[in-house]
Amino acid sequence: MNKLYFFLLLCLLLPGSVAVEARAQDTTATAAWQVTRFDITASPSLADRSLNVRAVLKARNVGRAAGQTITVRLNNKAEVKAVSINDGTATFRSSPESRGDLLRVQINIATPVAPDGMVTAALDYRLPVAENNGLTMISQMGTQFLPLSVWYPSANSIFAVRGADSAPYRLTVNGAAGEMVVSSGKAAGNTFEQSLNGQPFFVTGNWDVSDGTGASAGVQAYLPKGANAEERKQAEALIALAAAARTFYTGLLGPAPESPIRLVAVERGAGFQEGGTALLDSAAFRRTKIDSTTALLIGETVARMWIGGMTAIRGEGSGVLREGLSRFLATLFLEKQFGAETADAERMRERIAYTAVARREAPLSLSTPLDETYYTSVTNKGAMIWRLVDRALTRDALMTLLRARLQASRDGGGLTLAILRAALTEQGGDAVKAILNEGLDKPTDIDLLIGLPQQRAGQWVSALRNTGSLDVAVKALATTERGERIMVDTTIPARDFGEAVFKTASRIVRVEVDPDKLYPQLDYSNDIVPRKDLSEDALSEATRAFVRQEYARSEAASRELISTAPHMQEARILLARSLLAQNKMDEAEKEFRAAQDERLPTPATLAWANIGLGEIALRRGQAAEAVKRFNEAVRAGAEYASTLTARAQRIKAEQAATVSPAVDDSAQKFIAQLDLAIRSGRKAEIESQVISGELVSFIKGIVGSQPEVWQTRVVRTEQLDADRISADVAINARQFGRDQSGTAVFVLTRAGGAWKLSDIQFFDVK
Numbered sequence: 144m145n146k147l148y149f150f151l152l153l154c155l156l157l158p159g160s161v162a163v164e165a166r167a168q169d170t171t172a173t174a175a176w177q178v179t180r181f182d183i184t185a186s187p188s189l190a191d192r193s194l195n196v197r198a199v200l201k202a203r204n205v206g207r208a209a210g211q212t213i214t215v216r217l218n219n220k221a222e223v224k225a226v227s228i229n230d231g232t233a234t235f236r237s238s239p240e241s242r243g244d245l246l247r248v249q250i251n252i253a254t255p256v257a258p259d260g261m262v263t264a265a266l267d268y269r270l271p272v273a274e275n276n277g278l279t280m281i282s283q284m285g286t287q288f289l290p291l292s293v294w295y296p297s298a299n300s301i302f303a304v305r306g307a308d309s310a311p312y313r314l315t316v317n318g319a320a321g322e323m324v325v326s327s328g329k330a331a332g333n334t335f336e337q338s339l340n341g342q343p344f345f346v347t348g349n350w351d352v353s354d355g356t357g358a359s360a361g362v363q364a365y366l367p368k369g370a371n372a373e374e375r376k377q378a379e380a381l382i383a384l385a386a387a388a389r390t391f392y393t394g395l396l397g398p399a400p401e402s403p404i405r406l407v408a409v410e411r412g413a414g415f416q417e418g419g420t421a422l423l424d425s426a427a428f429r430r431t432k433i434d435s436t437t438a439l440l441i442g443e444t445v446a447r448m449w450i451g452g453m454t455a456i457r458g459e460g461s462g463v464l465r466e467g468l469s470r471f472l473a474t475l476f477l478e479k480q481f482g483a484e485t486a487d488a489e490r491m492r493e494r495i496a497y498t499a500v501a502r503r504e505a506p507l508s509l510s511t512p513l514d515e516t517y518y519t520s521v522t523n524k525g526a527m528i529w530r531l532v533d534r535a536l537t538r539d540a541l542m543t544l545l546r547a548r549l550q551a552s553r554d555g556g557g558l559t560l561a562i563l564r565a566a567l568t569e570q571g572g573d574a575v576k577a578i579l580n581e582g583l584d585k586p587t588d589i590d591l592l593i594g595l596p597q598q599r600a601g602q603w604v605s606a607l608r609n610t611g612s613l614d615v616a617v618k619a620l621a622t623t624e625r626g627e628r629i630m631v632d633t634t635i636p637a638r639d640f641g642e643a644v645f646k647t648a649s650r651i652v653r654v655e656v657d658p659d660k661l662y663p664q665l666d667y668s669n670d671i672v673p674r675k676d677l678s679e680d681a682l683s684e685a686t687r688a689f690v691r692q693e694y695a696r697s698e699a700a701s702r703e704l705i706s707t708a709p710h711m712q713e714a715r716i717l718l719a720r721s722l723l724a725q726n727k728m729d730e731a732e733k734e735f736r737a738a739q740d741e742r743l744p745t746p747a748t749l750a751w752a753n754i755g756l757g758e759i760a761l762r763r764g765q766a767a768e769a770v771k772r773f774n775e776a777v778r779a780g781a782e783y784a785s786t787l788t789a790r791a792q793r794i795k796a797e798q799a800a801t802v803s804p805a806v807d808d809s810a811q812k813f814i815a816q817l818d819l820a821i822r823s824g825r826k827a828e829i830e831s832q833v834i835s836g837e838l839v840s841f842i843k844g845i846v847g848s849q850p851e852v853w854q855t856r857v858v859r860t861e862q863l864d865a866d867r868i869s870a871d872v873a874i875n876a877r878q879f880g881r882d883q884s885g886t887a888v889f890v891l892t893r894a895g896g897a898w899k900l901s902d903i904q905f906f907d908v909k
Contacts, residue, residue, distance in 0.1 A: 174210030174256070176202045176298040177457070177556075181312035181343050183295055187286045188318065192836060194270040194281065194288065198296050201263050205556070209255035213264055215296035217246040218279075223268040226250050230263070242513065243302040245293055266296050275836035277411035282836050283894035284901060285322060285348035289415055295343050302513050306461035309340040309451060322347040325365060325407050327418030339402050339452035340557075341418035346407060349866065353378045359386035365407040367425050369865030374428045381406055381423075381441065384433060384480070388445035391476050395542045396449045396549060404445065410902075416444040418452060425863075426746070426780025434779075435489060435743045438481070442473030454549040455557030460508035462517065463560050463583060467507070467525015471533070474526060481742045488710040488743075490526075494660060494667060495682070497523040501587050501665050508560060508583040527663045528582040534661065535578060536571050544570055581613040582663065588612055591635065592669045593656040596621065596645065603645045605654045605672070609635035610665075617657040619643035624650045630658075671707065685717055689724070697721040712738055712748040719755050728759050735759075750776045750785035757792060766800035777861075787905050790871055790888065794858060804859030810868050810891055811857045813898040824849030834892055834901040841903060852877035858886075866893040867901070874908050883908050 182199040204210045217223070219239065226235045226248070233250050240247035248266070256262050272281045278292035288294040291301065301307040315334040316324045324330075326345045328337030335345075350365035353375060362385045364378035385404050393399045405420040413424035421444040427437040446469040450456065456465045470493070478486030500516040507525060510517050533541050548566055552558035560583075568576040589611030596603040609615055614637050621629045627649060635641035645651060655671045668674060668681065685700035701718035704711055719734035732755075738744065739752035757772030773796055776789035797804050813832075820828040826846045833842065858871045870889045877883065885908035892901035 172207045174204050174208050174212075174258075175206035176210065176213050176262075177205045178202045178298050178308035178310050179261070180310050181295065181314070183312065183343050184315045184317065185288070185345065186317040187281050187347075189281060189283065189835065192272050192281050194272065194279075194286075194294065195268075196270065196295065197265065197267050199263060199265045200296060200298070201261060202298055204256050204258050204260050204262070207258055209257050210252060210260075210262070211255045212249050212251055213262060213298065214247060214249045215264065215266070215298055216240060216243075216293060216300040217248060217266075217268070217296050218270055218293045219244055219246045220273075221246050221268045221270045223248055223266060225267045227265045228252055228262060230265075233264075243293070243300055245300060245302075248296065264296075268296075270294055272836060274839045275411075280411065280836065282834050282901075283899070284410075284834055284892050285346065286316075287346045287409070287412060289344045289412055290342035290417070297342075302511055304509070304511055305458050306456065306465070307342060309342055309455055309457075311339065312337050312341060312343045314343050314345060316345050316347065323350060323365075325350075325405060325420065327405070327420040328402055330403075337402065337418050339400055339418050339448060340455040341452065344415075344417055346409065346412075346422070348409075350408065351375075353382065355382040355386055358390070359383055361401075362386050362389075362404040363406070364428075365405065366428050367408050367864035367867075369862075370428065377428050377430065377433075378406075380433055381427070381437065384438060385441050385445060387480060388442050388473075388476050389448075391479060392446055392449055392472065395472070395475075395546070397546050400448050400453050402448065402452070404448075406441065414440060416440060416447065419444065419448050424780060426778065429778040429780065430746065430749055431775060432749070433743065434746045434749060435485075435492075436746055438477060438743055439470075439473055439489065442476045443469045446472040446476070449549060454553045456559075457557040458559030458561060460510070460560035460583065462510060462512075462521040463507050463525045463528070464558065464563065466518065466522040468529055470522050470526040471529035477743065484710050485741075485743045488708075488712065488741075490660065491708060491711060493523040493526060497527075497663065498665070498667065501663070504586050506584050506586060524582070524587065524663045527661070528578065531578050531582065531661055532567060532571070532575060535575050536567070540570065577613055581611070585612070587663045587665055589615065589662055590665045590669070591615065591617065591656050591662065593619065593643070593654050593672055595672050596651045596654050601648055603647065603651045605643045605645075605656075607633065607635050607641040607643055607656055609637060609639060609641070611662075612637050615657070615662055617661065618659065619645075620655045620658040621645040621647070621651045622653040623647060624652050682711075682713055682717075685714070689717060689721055692724070694721045694724040698725070710741065712741055712745055716748055716751045716755075720751065723755055723758060728762065731755060732759050746779050746781040747785060750779040750781035750789060753779065754785060754789050754792065757789075757796065761792070761796055761799060766796055766802075769796035770800055770802065783905070787907070790905070791886070794871060797859070804871075805861070806857050807860040807862075807868055807870075810860050810870055810898060813891060814855050814857055814870065814872065814889065817900060818853055818855050821845055821853045822850060832900055834894060834899045837901055838903065848878050850876050850878045851880070852882075863890070867891065868898075869904070876908060885909055 178200050180201040184197045186195045223237055226233050235248055235250045238247050250264055272279050275282055278289045280287040297308045299308045313336050314326050324333045324347050326335040327341055328335045349368045351368055351370045353364040355362035359382050362382045364382050366374055366378050389399050402419045407422050408425040408428055409422045412422045415422045421440055450469050451465050474486050474489055477489055496519055500519050504516045504520040505514045507521055510521055544566055548563055564579050592608040594606035596605045616634045619631050619633055629645045629647055631643055633641055633643050685697050688697040698721040701714045704714035715734055715738045719731045722731035735752045735755040738748050753772045753776035757769045760769040773789050773793035817832045820832050829842050854875045856873045858873055860868050860870045863869055868891045872887050872889055874887055875884045887903055888905040890902035891898045
């Protein structure tokens with residue numbers, strides 16, 4: 144035990160040790176590599192479901208010693224065939240790397256590379272894809288390779304403390320005959336030249352393309368093939384939103400990059416963005432209005448063309464800039480575009496998400512994607528920290544400083560959190576230094592509390608408490624019995640008490656500390672007296688009451704939430720559903736319409752509002768209106784529960800309207816063939832009916848427990864795009880002597896002129 148202790152101590156003290164290198168490669172006497180350019184040729188092969196790649200990396204030695212080897216990381220399934228250094232054959236050794244479950248390829252360099260020297264490494268390898276997912280996909284529907292799959296070699300992976308390598312790149316995709324290829328940067332055929340710093344990726348498929356014009360020039364939308372007029376109109380709205388974001392950030396951060404902006408409809412990988420290209424859920428183009436999830440993604444996508452694009456973001460704590468600062472800027476854009484109330488609603492969602500992980504987060508300046516709380520914490524808390532800095536410096540001062548640092552770091556080694564912190568501290572002094580030190584280097588320990596107001600000498604006083612290690616300068620808000628609002632400024636010292644003095648003779652019925660919710664906290668529920676719990680737990684409790692059919696209790700809890708947060712859409716939808724469950728249809732309708740009329744509703748709000756209005760129409764005998772509403776809810780493509788409910792209710796409404804749902808004959812014939820293959824229990828027969836690489840677990844389950852009976856009845860079909868159909872089906876089956884029945888939604892894709900099963904979106908057979 145003593146020897147082990149001595150070894151660990153030695154690892155912490157020696158400057159060349161692995162422990163120190165992991166946390167501070169730039170300052171140790173070792174070689175450290177940073178990729179400055181990628182040149183990649185990728186050739187997907189459907190025949191053997193693999194990606195053949197030749198990747199050429201140019202890398203700089205940013206360490207303090209000569210480099211005799213360079214190590215790159217790859218997907219652990221990669222099969223490296225050949226490696227060269229500076230156009231000469233090189234020896235290499237492959238081994239597993241535990242951090243991120245990657246393949247580590249160590250390449251020997253014949254002539255050591257001095258600090259600040261360059262090396263060119265080339266790798267030829269094959270990457271097999273056994274099963275499609277959102278990161279890697281090869282099928283008749285298209286190909287998709289995103290950076291998180293580590294499909295290309297890089298000296299620093301996303302799991303490195305100093306962040307993944309990000310650099311300009313040239314990407315060529317071969318073998319995508321008949322398909323469009325999408326990446327970021329300027330396109331020439333299937334080759335993309337990205338002058339911004341980025342991480343290579345590509346998606347292939349078939350889309351309808353809509354180009355922005357005028358102020359929206361340089362923005363493109365890739366819609367699902369065969370998009371109708373409504374979907375094209377929605378694409379135009381999204382294009383205009385992206386163009387508005389570009390104009391907004393140009394005013395804040397300086398001239399926009401010349402790289403195009405692309406909004407691409409996908410079925411998998413939605414939410415990814417890089418170099419001005421964002422992958423959007425296909426449903427974003429089918430919704431009746433722009434939703435909050437899509438708007439925020441577009442705002443962040445465009446912001447990161449400056450933050451990390453034109454200026455590389457490097458070093459420890461890079462996520463505070465790349466994710467946190469981009470989220471802060473995107474929320475400012477939403478505020479400008481949709482109003483302060485919309486931005487406040489978005490910040491509330493961010494707070495609720497953050498408080499769920501606040502008690503187990505790592506310090507932001509040291510956090511990496513290996514930390515389970517990384518994206519929730521770095522993005523949402525990071526945005527809150529930048530909001531505090533914004534207030535301390537003023538908006539103009541912060542943006543002037545940020546613009547200068549981005550431009551100054553553009554041609555050098557990139558912008559680091561350390562560089563920006565030093566500049567902010569120099570300008571903002573001890574106040575900004577304290578915000579950054581406490582907010583970035585330590586887990587959150589702040590909890591602000593306010594006490595019941597007490598009358599004292601003709602005025603009212605509330606005690607305040609700050610449990611954190613940072614002095615907080617906040618406002619306190621009092622509401623009198625006559626509805627008057629009184630705001631006062633106060634400072635609560637770290638780990639100490641304070642008070643808020645409200646100069647009024649009127650009786651105060653409610654007080655709140657930090658009504659703007661500037662500070663990250665462990666608990667926001669004790670900011671208000673009488674206590675109004677605005678946490679995730681409060682919403683969950685109201686939801687649990689609804690599930691238990693305690694509708695009056697759910698209504699009361701929802702109303703309490705809305706009284707303090709009128710734009711909490713989740714609470715308003717829950718209130719409306721609780722009212723409807725009590726048959727208070729007029730009140731419910733009012734609330735559903737209010738939710739639907741939010742300037743920037745969430746996808747779930749759009750779905751549940753239409754479901755509620757559809758159920759009301761159905762009860763009033765307005766079956767045609769109900770069908771329309773349920774159809775809109777399905778097209779919203781929100782979460783599982785709303786989509787499943789909307790599909791079931793749409794069928795019910797169509798029956799009430801005596802409308803015969805459309806059933807595509809060719810799809811019906813295909814599903815009959817699929818039934819035969821499933822009943823056979825033979826893997827080859829089932830796989831012949833399924834898009835390659837899809838539904839691997841489903842096929843395995845069928846083969847492992849061959850059903851004695853399997854009969855599918857097609858209830859309705861719906862054209863999703865030019866090559867895809869969804870089918871609502873009813874299934875009767877018997878396995879192991881037990882009868883089962885239920886519903887499912889199959890998605891069929893046209894491949895080689897014939898239908899194949901590509902997805903089972905819902906499967907409720909039991």
